[in-house]
Amino acid sequence: MDVQEDLTLLDCMNKIKWTLDGSLTYRMSCRSAICGSCAVKVNGHATLACQRQAAHLAKDDTIVLEPLGNMKPIKDLAVDFKPFWDKIDKVKPYLQPKQKAPEKERIQSPEQFKLIDDSSTCIMCGACHSDCNVLEVDENFLGPAALAKAQRFVQDSRDGKTLERVKNLSKPGGIWDCTHCGECVERCPKPARPFDRIKEIMTVALEQGVTNNNGARHALSFAKSVKSSGRLNENIIPVESVGFFNFKGLFDLLPVGLRMFFKGKNPPILHKSIDEVEDVKRIYMELDE
Ligand code: SF4
Ligand code: SF4
Ligand code: FES
Incomplete structure (x- = not known):
């Protein structure tokens, strides 16, 4: 043609x-x-x-x-978009307000609206859902579009269920099952950019103290390791991720650890810092300020 x-x-x-x-x-x-x-x-x-x-x-x-x-x-x-809409439904994509309805509208400041501006642009096209590699192997994963929609309400200043929302989104199939590949951002035709929204929910979940799960523990352990030595301590991170007292989880790690050991791929027992570790610490300090 x-x-x-x-x-x-x-x-x-x-x-x-x-x-x-x-x-x-x-x-x-x-x-x-x-x-x-x-x-x-x-x-x-x-x-x-x-x-x-x-x-x-x-x-x-x-x-x-x-x-x-x-x-x-x-x-x-x-x-058939049914699985797509089912996942959107699961994140309760509607306002659950803090207060009774006022006589007029619920007012937001421009700064408050900015937090949900990008996710509000989603047109439900399904492009991100189509190309998400986690959804290819795990139909339980909420997926990028539903998680972008979830952020729209997690960070809405008028919503009263932030803690409940991030607790639900931190369960298996939620935010921590994303592999951070960024494909959904490449595919999204709007500023909704789901992976950026997923990172925002992760931040709110950590700020709200929702850390009793493997994903949050992994993120915290990862950051702690880089901050203290400039590199990942691959002996400690898996243990801290599953939890020191999670004996079943630790036991499940054993076969992988043993396979790595017999193939000579286990990390050195003594973890050393990189030479420029003070520069890394300075970056963390600047980020904390
Ligand atoms: S960044 Fe996460 S949600 Fe987005 S496509 Fe990759 S795995 Fe899926
Ligand atoms: S690609 Fe973007 S606009 Fe389309 S459903 Fe996903 S988040 Fe929404
Ligand atoms: S026809 Fe409406 S987005 Fe393409």
Whole structure:
């Protein structure tokens, strides 16, 4: 098909549907990157079909179109969004206010609104959900879109359930199961940038003292190790992550530890600091101020 320079990918899909094959099935509505309905995989990565010019996507005169990942295709490029919406539902995506409704609106300062501004831009397109590598292997993971939506309420100054929310989000399948790959940020067509939002929830969870879980313990142990020696103490971090008195967890670590030992991959018993450790400590001090 001839593709003019100014055609979007969605224009090309429409051209195929309207002139070549009327049975081609996909979703679309606004054609302006607002409604979030036209997300598809292009050359292996999720994107909004109406936001990209087709001529820029062609590789060797070919564009490979596929349905979004991590959801079942229904027909051609249309997928079943039910698992996506189920995960959004799980994070209670609505305000649970601190106080009774006032006579007029609940006021926020510009600074308070700034904390939830980016996550409010999510258009529920599913591009991040499609390409999240944890969702590929763990359907229990809440996923980037639901976690970005969760941050929208965790940091809403009018919400009264912050502690309850971060406790729930710290359970298995929540924030600490993210592998920090950043793929969702690459795929997101808006400033919602889910991984950035996940890091914000992690910070709130630690500030609220929700630390009795492997993920939080791991983050704290990691930071402590770098701060004191400039490098990771790989003997201590796994133990601190599962918890000193979690005997079952410690016992579960044994086979990995033994395999590493017999393959000569165990870290040195005596942990040494790097030469520039004072510089690292200074960076931490500046961050703490
Ligand atoms: S950063 Fe986390 S949520 Fe985002 S794609 Fe990677 S694993 Fe998924
Ligand atoms: S966070 Fe971004 S990529 Fe994910 S659903 Fe929302 S707009 Fe789409
Ligand atoms: S058609 Fe609405 S976002 Fe593409």
